[in-house]
Amino acid sequence: MLSRIDRFAYRSQHLSFAINATVMQEAARIMSRVPRPVVKREHLRALLQRRAELHARDLANVDAGLYPRSLLFDLPVRQFLRSFPRLVRDAPRVVRRMRAKDFRDIPAVDKERFPAYYRRTFHWQTDGYFSDHSAEVYELGVELLFRGTADVMRRQIIPPITKLVRAAGGAERVRLLDVACGTGRTLHQLSRAHPAMRLWGVDLSPHYVRAARRRLADVAELTLAVENAEKLPFADGAFDVATSVYLFHELPRNARRNVARELHRVVRPGGLVVIEDSAQLVESAAIETALREFPREFHEPFYADYLEDDLAAVLGEAGFTVEAVEPHLVAKVVIARR
Numbered sequence: 001m002l003s004r005i006d007r008f009a010y011r012s013q014h015l016s017f018a019i020n021a022t023v024m025q026e027a028a029r030i031m032s033r034v035p036r037p038v039v040k041r042e043h044l045r046a047l048l049q050r051r052a053e054l055h056a057r058d059l060a061n062v063d064a065g066l067y068p069r070s071l072l073f074d075l076p077v078r079q080f081l082r083s084f085p086r087l088v089r090d091a092p093r094v095v096r097r098m099r100a101k102d103f104r105d106i107p108a109v110d111k112e113r114f115p116a117y118y119r120r121t122f123h124w125q126t127d128g129y130f131s132d133h134s135a136e137v138y139e140l141g142v143e144l145l146f147r148g149t150a151d152v153m154r155r156q157i158i159p160p161i162t163k164l165v166r167a168a169g170g171a172e173r174v175r176l177l178d179v180a181c182g183t184g185r186t187l188h189q190l191s192r193a194h195p196a197m198r199l200w201g202v203d204l205s206p207h208y209v210r211a212a213r214r215r216l217a218d219v220a221e222l223t224l225a226v227e228n229a230e231k232l233p234f235a236d237g238a239f240d241v242a243t244s245v246y247l248f249h250e251l252p253r254n255a256r257r258n259v260a261r262e263l264h265r266v267v268r269p270g271g272l273v274v275i276e277d278s279a280q281l282v283e284s285a286a287i288e289t290a291l292r293e294f295p296r297e298f299h300e301p302f303y304a305d306y307l308e309d310d311l312a313a314v315l316g317e318a319g320f321t322v323e324a325v326e327p328h329l330v331a332k333v334v335i336a337r338r
Contacts, residue, residue: 001063002059002062002063002069006069006072007059009073010055010058010059010072010073011055013073013075013148014055014148014149014152017075017143017147017148018147018148021143021144021145021147021148022147024144025144025145025147038289038293039289039290039293040289042286043286043287043288043289043290044290046286046287047287047290047329047330050287050327050328050329050330051149051329053329054149054152054153054156054328054329055152057156057328058072058152058155058156059072061155061156061158061159064159065162066158066159066162066163067155067158067159067162067189067192067193068192068193070192071155071189071192071193074151074189074192075143075148075151076139079139079140080139080140080143082136083136083137083139083140084140086133086136086137087137087140087141090126090133090137093126094124094125094126097121097124097126098124098299102121103120103121103124103299103301104119104120104121105121105126106119106120106121106127106128106130107127107130107131109130114204115228115230115255117250117251117252117255117301117302118204120299120301121299122250122298122299122300123141123298123299123300124298124299125137125138125141129204129205129207129208130205130207131207132207132210132211134205134207134208135183135205135207135208135210135211136211138182138183138208139183139185146329146330149329151185151189152328152329153276153328153329153330153331154185154186154189154245154276155189155193156276156326156328156331156333157186157243157245157274157276157333158189158190158193160272160274160324160333160335161174161176161190161193161194161241161243161272161274162193162194164240164241164272165194165197168240170196171194171195171196171197172196172197172198173240174194174197174198174240174241175198175200175238175239175240175241176190176197176198176199176200176239176240176241176242176243177200177201177202177232177234177238177239177241177242177243177266178190178199178200178201178202178242178243178244178245179201179202179229179232179242179243179244179247179259179263180202180203180204180229180244180245180246180247181201181202181203181208181209181212181224182203182205182208182212182245182246183208183211183212183215184201184211184212184213184215184216184224185215186243186245187199187201187212187216187219187222188215188216190243191216191219191222196221197221198221199219199221199222199223200222200223200224200225200234200239201222201223201224201225202224202225202226202227202229202232203224203226203227204226204227204228204229205226206226209224209225209226212224229244229247229259229262230255230258230259230262231258231262232262232265232266234266235266236265236266237265237266237267237268237269237271238266238268239266239267239268239271240267240268240271240272241267241271241272241273241274242263242266242267242271242272242273242274243273243274243275243276244259244263244275244276244277245275245276245277246276246277246278247259247277248275248277248306248311248314249277249278249300249302249303249306250300250302250303251302251306252302252305253302253305253309256306256309256314257314257317257318260314260315260317260318260320261318261319263315263318263320264318264319264320264338267338268338269338270337270338271337271338272335272336272337272338273315273320273334273335273336273337273338274333274334274335274336275311275315275333275334275336276328276331276332276333276334277306277311277331277332277334278291278294278303278306278307278330278331278332279291279327279329279330279331279332280306280307280308280309280310280311280332281307281308282310282312283325283327283332284327284330284332287330290330291307291330292304292307311325311332311334312325312334312336315334315336316336319338320336320337320338321336321337321338322334322335322336323335323336323337
């Protein structure tokens with residue numbers, strides 16, 4: 001069980017990050033002259049309640065042994081300190097791009113290799129997903145956006161995986177694929193929760209995979225590759241578990257289904273799929289205005305459609321049996337079985 005000191009330190013850490021992130025966001029709004037999102041008062045109250053529930057669940061998961069205490073205090077502070085000056089220096093370029101609606105402002109890339117929906121500046125970030133600079137500042141930008149809760153939401157995929165590991169008789173018996181692994185943050189948390197697990201990760205950005213290799217250099221059982229999630233280079237039934245975090249809302253409707261079918265193909269019969277992504281209206285109508293405001297401020301061209309395209313139903317169409325849908329602040333976790 002966590003001590004009172006642990007709980008105090010945890011809450012102090014998150015309060016401090018939330019205050020600093022709020023100040024930075026408000027300063028950025030003033031500088032860019034972007035109006036504050038219009039969110040109904042009852043939806044703001046719901047967000048605050050959901051935030052409190054997320055933190056309570058995070059602590060309860062540690063008490064239950066579903067992941068280690070160390071993950072509660074695992075923010076990459078040194079990396080953030082390195083990234084922050086870059087993020088600040090880059091802010092005027094992001095603002096200019098946002099005002100011009102210039103979502104095609106990316107380096108020259110191979111159009112045969114990268115699909116059209118991917119060749120854009122998601123979130124107005126410089127270079128889209130096509131530079132080392134983008135990979136360097138991405139995680140800090142996400143944590144600031146979610147005011148220190150991105151990692152907390154992200155690790156809510158671990159409890160169902162821990163239960164599968166226990167049923168399998170140990171992590172060394174489990175092969176896990178993380179699809180759209182990005183800079184490796186999810187794989188990092190999984191490797192700390194289950195050091196003996198055999199891990200694979202794929203992402204479409206060579207620069208983000210390069211960053212993931214640096215971060216995960218100390219993980220023994222790990223393979224990373226630059227691949228498209230719509231056509232995975234693995235045999236049928238190759239994995240016991242497949243995960244994906246914050247991918248589906250950045251895909252057009254047909255690509256979502258292609259990825260879901262590929263997940264179904266590469267997971268063995270009886271295997272587990274755990275998907276985390278943005279909340280959707282089907283289970284989170286209580287925060288509807290907050291969800292609908294998000295793509296108006298950030299370049300998220302497929303998000304409005306995603307809100308209406310129930311992720312559990314998408315997995316069901318692909319052949320999965322959905323076991324649970326869990327709301328977590330502005331995210332959701334869908335747990336399904338092949």
